[in-house]
Amino acid sequence: MQDSRTAAVSMRNITKTFGTIVANNKVDLDIYRGEILSLLGENGSGKTTLMNMLAGIYYPDEGEIFIDGKPVQISSPKDAYNHGIGMIHQHFKLVNVFTAAQNIVLGMDTDQDGKHISKGKLDIDTPSKRIREICDAYGFDVNPDQKVYDMSVSQKQTVEIVKALYRGAEILILDEPTAVLTPQETEKLFTVLRNMRADGKTVVIITHKLHEVEAISDKVAILRKGEYIGTLITKETNAQEMTNMMVGREVKLNIDRPEPHDVKPRIEVSGLTVRSSDGLLKLDDVSFTANAGEVLGIAGISGCGQKELLEAIAGLQEIESGEINYVEDDGSRSSLIGVDPVEIEAKGVQLSFVPEDRLGMGLVANMDLADNMMLRSFRFGKGAFTDRKSPHKLAEKVVKDLEVVTPSIETPVRRLSGGNVQKVLVGREIERAPSVLLTAYAVRGLDINASYTIYDLVNQQKDRGVAVIFVGEDLDVLLELSDRILVLCGGKVSGIVDGRTADKNGVGLMMTKLGGEAVG
Amino acid sequence: MDRKEKEPLIHITKRKMIPKKQEWAIRLGAILAALVVCAVITTLTTHLNPFAVYASMWEGSFGSERKIWALLKELSILLMISVALAPAFKMKFWNLGGGGQVMAGVLATTTCMILFGDKMGNVPLILLALVTSLAAGALWAFIPAFCRAKWNTNETLFTLMMNYVATQIVAYFIIIWEKPKGSGKIGVINQSSRAGWLPYLGGKQYMLVVLIAIAVTIFMYIYLKYSKHGYELTVVGESQNTAKYVGIDVGKVIIRTLVLCGLICGLTGFLLVSSTDHTMTTTLEGGRGFLGVMVAWLAHFNPIGMVLSALLMVFMARGSGEISTAFGLNKSFGDILTGVILFFVIGSEFFINYQIHFRKSSKGKEAADV
Numbered sequence: 001m002q003d004s005r006t007a008a009v010s011m012r013n014i015t016k017t018f019g020t021i022v023a024n025n026k027v028d029l030d031i032y033r034g035e036i037l038s039l040l041g042e043n044g045s046g047k048t049t050l051m052n053m054l055a056g057i058y059y060p061d062e063g064e065i066f067i068d069g070k071p072v073q074i075s076s077p078k079d080a081y082n083h084g085i086g087m088i089h090q091h092f093k094l095v096n097v098f099t100a101a102q103n104i105v106l107g108m109d110t111d112q113d114g115k116h117i118s119k120g121k122l123d124i125d126t127p128s129k130r131i132r133e134i135c136d137a138y139g140f141d142v143n144p145d146q147k148v149y150d151m152s153v154s155q156k157q158t159v160e161i162v163k164a165l166y167r168g169a170e171i172l173i174l175d176e177p178t179a180v181l182t183p184q185e186t187e188k189l190f191t192v193l194r195n196m197r198a199d200g201k202t203v204v205i206i207t208h209k210l211h212e213v214e215a216i217s218d219k220v221a222i223l224r225k226g227e228y229i230g231t232l233i234t235k236e237t238n239a240q241e242m243t244n245m246m247v248g249r250e251v252k253l254n255i256d257r258p259e260p261h262d263v264k265p266r267i268e269v270s271g272l273t274v275r276s277s278d279g280l281l282k283l284d285d286v287s288f289t290a291n292a293g294e295v296l297g298i299a300g301i302s303g304c305g306q307k308e309l310l311e312a313i314a315g316l317q318e319i320e321s322g323e324i325n326y327v328e329d330d331g332s333r334s335s336l337i338g339v340d341p342v343e344i345e346a347k348g349v350q351l352s353f354v355p356e357d358r359l360g361m362g363l364v365a366n367m368d369l370a371d372n373m374m375l376r377s378f379r380f381g382k383g384a385f386t387d388r389k390s391p392h393k394l395a396e397k398v399v400k401d402l403e404v405v406t407p408s409i410e411t412p413v414r415r416l417s418g419g420n421v422q423k424v425l426v427g428r429e430i431e432r433a434p435s436v437l438l439t440a441y442a443v444r445g446l447d448i449n450a451s452y453t454i455y456d457l458v459n460q461q462k463d464r465g466v467a468v469i470f471v472g473e474d475l476d477v478l479l480e481l482s483d484r485i486l487v488l489c490g491g492k493v494s495g496i497v498d499g500r501t502a503d504k505n506g507v508g509l510m511m512t513k514l515g516g517e518a519v520g
Numbered sequence: 521m522d523r524k525e526k527e528p529l530i531h532i533t534k535r536k537m538i539p540k541k542q543e544w545a546i547r548l549g550a551i552l553a554a555l556v557v558c559a560v561i562t563t564l565t566t567h568l569n570p571f572a573v574y575a576s577m578w579e580g581s582f583g584s585e586r587k588i589w590a591l592l593k594e595l596s597i598l599l600m601i602s603v604a605l606a607p608a609f610k611m612k613f614w615n616l617g618g619g620g621q622v623m624a625g626v627l628a629t630t631t632c633m634i635l636f637g638d639k640m641g642n643v644p645l646i647l648l649a650l651v652t653s654l655a656a657g658a659l660w661a662f663i664p665a666f667c668r669a670k671w672n673t674n675e676t677l678f679t680l681m682m683n684y685v686a687t688q689i690v691a692y693f694i695i696i697w698e699k700p701k702g703s704g705k706i707g708v709i710n711q712s713s714r715a716g717w718l719p720y721l722g723g724k725q726y727m728l729v730v731l732i733a734i735a736v737t738i739f740m741y742i743y744l745k746y747s748k749h750g751y752e753l754t755v756v757g758e759s760q761n762t763a764k765y766v767g768i769d770v771g772k773v774i775i776r777t778l779v780l781c782g783l784i785c786g787l788t789g790f791l792l793v794s795s796t797d798h799t800m801t802t803t804l805e806g807g808r809g810f811l812g813v814m815v816a817w818l819a820h821f822n823p824i825g826m827v828l829s830a831l832l833m834v835f836m837a838r839g840s841g842e843i844s845t846a847f848g849l850n851k852s853f854g855d856i857l858t859g860v861i862l863f864f865v866i867g868s869e870f871f872i873n874y875q876i877h878f879r880k881s882s883k884g885k886e887a888a889d890v
Contacts, residue, residue: 018533018534059531314765315767316764316765340767341765341766341767342767343767345767353765355765357761359759360759360761360762361759361761361762361765362762362765363762364754364755364758364759364762365758365759366758367754367755367758371751374751375755375762375765375766376766378748378751378752379748381748384747384748384749385746385747385748386746386747386748386751388746
């Protein structure tokens with residue numbers, strides 16, 4: 001695609017390798033002023049790596065970067081800012097005990113006009129004023145004096161964006177900015193981004209969500225396996241075409257939802273109340289039933305008690321009051337309160353749990369695939385010794401069945417990409433032939449292919465008569481996959497809706513306000 | 521924005537995987553480089569022939585049968601302490617109290633030998649000394665482990681302080697049992713009766729110690745690699761959340777592992793008194809509780825690898841002792857050489873994990889493998 005204007009940023013022939021992995025291979029990319037560009041690609045396609053080279057986090061092995069036609073070297077984030085490039089990373093880099101304004105000026109030794117700030121005395125009022133101006137100009141909702149620990153995820157993100165703008169960023173790169181936002185917050189963010197575009201700023205948003213590409217961007221650049229595939233004008237393309245370019249072959253975009261059969265109660269939760277270790281109420285009088293042969297979706301803004309709910313069922317969370325019962329096929333009940341995972345297993349309850357924190361909880365990052373399989377089975381070995389053969393076989397089976405991409409069974413899982421890590425974890429948990437499957441954000445950070453593998457696995461388990469509890473963050477997915485959706489709001493049950501009839505806005509409102517409909 | 525911009529001269533990348541051969545080549549290269557640097561330092565500062573100095577270092581360790589046995593004894597004791605520390609460190613429990621745990625065993629053995637030396641037969645006395653020193657070492661490790669498991673106290677400070685407590689208690693009893701009075705020493709215990717002394721196997725005083733060290737090392741290798749306990753403590757070390765997730769009782773594993781660690785340290789203390797030194801001093805442990813930490817880290821907690829890293833330490837220590845007497849050099853000179861060699865050996869780990877690319881040379885494949 002040709003454009004007569006000089007690109008604000010041109011990347012030519014950029015190659016970056018990590019060891020033997022080629023993250024970017026001879027990538028060319030042009031970014032023009034006053035545009036919103038989506039950088040689309042599956043996991044591991046090198047989107048973030050490419051942008052990190054613009055932001056000065058990495059330095060390219062080969063290739064050149066031009067800003068307004070002039071070749072430049074960007075070897076640190078400071079260089080990037082000098083060229084007007086600011087990047088908002090997926091994981092925010094803010095100091096919790098500082099205010100928004102303190103975070104924004106942190107590390108700056110010159111003020112807005114390039115004058116050196118006098119040493120020894122921190123003037124926070126001028127920056128605060130300037131921050132308010134930026135906020136008013138683009139419609140940000142930030143109080144410069146608010147401490148970061150008091151902020152919601154969305155507010156923290158806003159601080160990061162304002163920080164970049166305050167430092168004079170003309171080109172703003174956002175790495176998967178909506179991953180942590182509710183639909184309403186996402187809409188707010190998009191409004192702000194549109195205001196910035198109107199002001200002549202350039203925005204690059206890294207994403208793998210197609211509907212966001214369509215909603216926000218003017219152009220979409222597609223990467224696949226580290227290679228640049230092409231740039232499209234968003235208006236002239238559609239989801240199917242973009243997906244095919246991204247994946248490299250035809251993919252179907254609908255999630256199956258087979259009709260449930262033999263539905264019967266499996267997990268009964270009543271009046272469950274849980275406090276965190278510092279006394280905060282995390283779950284407040286939660287009651288519901290999860291049925292065998294059904295997918296129960298759990299929706300809610302992150303941190304609304306999803307983690308505590310799953311961990312309570314899995315025997316990992318202290319409970320203040322309430323009951324959790326496992327219901328056998330014959331209707332007899334056994335309580336899951338006050339028992340740890342080993343005792344749950346001893347009761348004959350096969351409870352599989354795919355936690356949110358894959359490498360910090362579900363797996364051991366530094367251990368290889370076989371040793372990670374052993375986490376569930378090491379107690380079965382003879383006498384004092386572990387049985388190493390069966391985990392090894394299991395690892396081979398999971399690698400084969402789920403098409404895990406790994407150099408070998410002996411590779412530490414931390415070296416695998418996010419999607420493959422998740423496959424290893426889900427594979428292990430499903431191989432236990434569970435009767436209850438708990439999953440938290442099972443497809444977070446996964447690309448389309450891997451996500452659909454996971455959806456298929458969930459549906460297979462449902463068909464096997466497993467009670468699946470699926471905590472999700474993408475409402476579109478929850479609405480397509482779940483039979484019923486339980487909406488959590490601030491630790492309370494905001495409502496339980498039918499996945500086939502519920503609409504996205506209604507659920508979105510229930511996530512932010514108990515009952516949702518109350519506000520009309 | 522008109523400042524001069526250049527491609528950075530070097531940039532450093534993490535290596536993916538490295539073949540074992542290359543890994544050892546880098547280590548060997550580091551030692552050779554260290555020897556070259558040491559040679560330069562030796563020539564410049566002492567005007568001695570560095571090869572003569574090296575030969576004398578070798579002589580110090582392997583020069584005679586007596587010297588070889590002394591080396592083996594030192595190696596065995598250091599190896600046992602390192603092996604004892606390995607499971608704790610693998611569990612990321614920073615046990616700096618190996619020395620204290622050894623001293624607890626030393627004190628227990630000494631107490632048995634002094635109090636019961638003339639009251640029971642040799643075999644029951646040795647058994648009693650063995651059991652009490654194992655218990656004492658285990659107790660010294662149990663206390664910080666229990667506090668860590670129950671109240672999440674900081675084990676680094678706790679175990680470190682326990683060293684000083686142990687040393688002070690030993691100092692107290694040395695005064696009580698000092699012999700002759702006023703000497704501040706207790707001399708050789710039961711010198712005439714040899715009560716509580718371990719037998720000299722095959723006429724060699726240190727044979728038994730060497731055999732026990734070999735057995736303990738092999739045991740620990742199997743324990744860490746193949747046992748359920750070894751697996752559990754590795755999981756606890758990597759991620760306590762994962763451990764809880766699969767139902768491992770973290771507190772129990774911490775205490776169990778530290779008790780094992782204390783048992784081996786206690787055993788080492790027992791051997792120091794009953795087999796090698798036959799006396800008790802406040803410095804009997806000789807800083808090996810700390811040196812063992814380095815030995816264990818250098819070998820990445822592989823007990824078999826620790827044989828090599830412990831050998832390096834002992835060889836350097838004995839070698840530097842030898843050159844200071846042979847050439848009339850200050851003792852510090854040997855320490856300088858030891859320091860240089862350790863610096864290179866530890867530094868080589870950096871080059872095993874990272875790769876350095878120089879400007880321009882990054883084009884193509886001749887990225888420098890320093």
